[in-house]
Amino acid sequence: MTDKFIFRFVAVVTVFVILVVIVLNRHLIPGPETPPAFTPYLPMLNAILNGTCxxxxxxxxxxxxxxxxxxxxxxxxxxxxxxSLFLVSYILFHYLMRRDTLYGDANGDGVLSAEERTAIGGLRTLYLSILTPHIILAAGVLPLVLLSFNYGLKMQVEKHKKLVRWTFPIWLFVTVSGVVVYLMISPYYHF
Structure with a gap:
């Protein structure tokens, strides 16, 4: 396969995955009325997969x-x-869950009361300051990972090393911050 084909393939896969995640996070494709019993375990599975990675x-x-x-x-x-299993599990969870979880939403009603806002104080800001780069870099690391793998599997060592200087720290940040985000939001899950 030529580099041109690989770049196009990586671009198509990246755009497709990002669009699927956006569509599911915006609830543009409704999931089932009643999620399957395993659904509440998917965020923990995702954190375990991220931690292992x-x-x-x-x-x-x-x-x-x-x-x-x-x-x-x-x-x-x-x-x-x-x-890859994480990505499938993440997509499945967001398809099955019909509502979002807000940090600090102790009642699960999707609205933060004044008392909740006061109680969580700067923790919500901290949570969002971790979540925001996590989301942006998770989208950006996908093409880097795919291209790094391509070069590594083809034993194109110099190209691999040059790209991995960027891929490795971003991928590591995404996996570690994914666990931190889970630990911070999990008390507010209402399944």
Whole structure:
């Protein structure tokens, strides 16, 4: 496959995934009236997948820094598979859930009372300051991951190394911040 084809494929996949996430987050495609019983467990599964990916990414970096390309490659393939499972689970959750969860919404009514706003104070600002770059970088890292994998699997080491200098820290931030976001929002889930 030519680089031109790969770039087009990565662009199509990236745009498709971003559009699906936007459509589901805006509830433009209604999910079922009653979500399946497993739905409340999906956010925790997503956090576990993200946390595992964080550990695998750091471990992969360790192995490549010690010259073990074989283990590095296996760890990254595993991370890619787990991140793909995360994406499927994330999309499924947002399809199945018909309402959003607001940080600080103790009643689950979708409206923050004055007492709730006062009680959470700067924590909501902190939550949003983590969530916002998490969302932006999660969208941006997808093409970087796909292209990095392409170069790595083809053993185009110089191209791979050059791109991974950007991909690795962004992907690691996204996986770690995904866990933090889950830990901060999970007390406000009302399933």
């Amino acid at each position: 964080s550990i695998l990414l750091v471990t992969s970096l360790y192995y490549i820094m010690h010259g073990n390309v074989k283990v590095h490659k296996r760890l990254n393939i595993t991370t890619f598979i787990l991140s």
